[in-house]
Amino acid sequence: MPVATPLFRSLGLSAALTLALVAPANAQDTIRADIAADLPSLMEIYRDLHANPELSFQEVRTAKKLAAEARRLGFDVTEGVGKTGVVAVMKNGAGPVVMLRADMDGLPVVEQTGLPFASKVRAMSPAGIETGVMHACGHDTHMTGWVATARQLVRRKAEWSGTLVMILQPAEEIGSGALAMLDDGLFTRFPKPQYVLGFHDAAQAPAGFIGYTPGFALANVDTIDIKVKGLGGHGAYPQSTKDPVVLGARIVTTLQTLVSRELDPQDAAVVTVGSFQAGAKHNIISDEARLLLTVRSYSDATRAKLLDGIKRIARGEAIAAGMPDDKMPEVTMSDTFTPAVYNSPEFTLETAKMLKARFGDQRVAQVPASMGGEDFSRFYRADPDNITSLIFWVGGVPLAEYNKAKAEGIEMPSLHSPFWAPEADTVIATAAEAMTAMTLKLMAK
Missing domain, CATH: 3.30.70.360 (Alpha-Beta Plaits)
Incomplete structure (x- = not known):
């Protein structure tokens, strides 16, 4: 995803907000605790995905691994949708159809993070150029957050009713994967969603902070x-x-x-x-x-x-x-035009209220639209009269690093940088909690 905008830079976040990151949720709500208990196994998945990235439309190993996880959870899983995409469906009585999306592809970037599980993968690009491959846009956190959310929703089947459609989309980085899945019958072969939700990590925001943008969010x-x-x-x-x-x-x-x-x-x-x-x-x-x-x-x-x-x-x-x-x-x-992402305004603001109640006002903020692009837009544009859509941001920069960079005027690594290494456990836990809570609210019995 070509986004490297300093989305949160103007918010004046500081070390004083550290408590907001660890503030407990409602005592009756166990989502946060359950995700925390799952984190060790989730981080194993994350490290494996990070070390084994695949380029656009080459996400064969990735799709197979995550499709197996969805089947284990009880989803009806179809692979090879839009070349390498995965669609996992769980029907749980009458109610709305909600689709949750994560993107799978890595970038032709030689990783320089120094992480012990850094990618050493090399692959051939469609242009015939051998290149290093890296999840320099954080799609590994997206996929792991997707798994975490699926686990929570399966665990809570008694709390929701409707049809859950969880998709793994290929080729976001070249703006082609969403259209490929739609052209392959995403909305005709499978239940058509009334709500489409997704998130993206943010390289200019403190880890665990959430940003939302009503209306046009990406270009x-x-x-x-x-x-x-x-x-x-x-x-x-x-x-x-x-x-x-x-x-x-x-x-x-x-x-x-x-x-x-x-x-x-x-x-x-x-x-x-x-x-x-x-x-x-x-x-x-x-x-x-x-x-x-x-x-x-x-x-x-x-x-x-x-x-x-x-x-x-x-x-x-x-x-x-x-x-x-x-x-x-x-x-x-070029034929690979990427339409602007449009977050349904009223729904976005309603969701933001819920997220602020859960995470606290200091941890959730409205952020400016970006001139980056995201083919998540294709799902809403396929039927804008009947689909409500929202993609939100989850910050990935460790708070101490964020505050130091602001204080000293240091430029932080952006998305697509060979040095981008998000605080993955915080991104995954925050995103999964938000996605789970959003879905439960939409599909509540």
């Missing part, structure tokens, strides 16, 4: 290539050429006006040119340049304005440069 993500055509020649005789580097530079500069001059200043958006490729020698004007863009937005209307604007600017600058029609830039948009 639309578009990947765009622009092929800028020209007429190559000798660098000493530019008058006989049509320089694609100069034209590409004009396009890059004008693209910056899309956000600054064509959108409402309160409408968040990003247009970033991440790569400009052209030429191979000092004194040769090439006949082609390539621009690689990432484009972020929240609403579909803003997204349309940006995408249309990119095409218009590329063509307009080419016309201004005197390019003929057969040398207009080619703008190509």
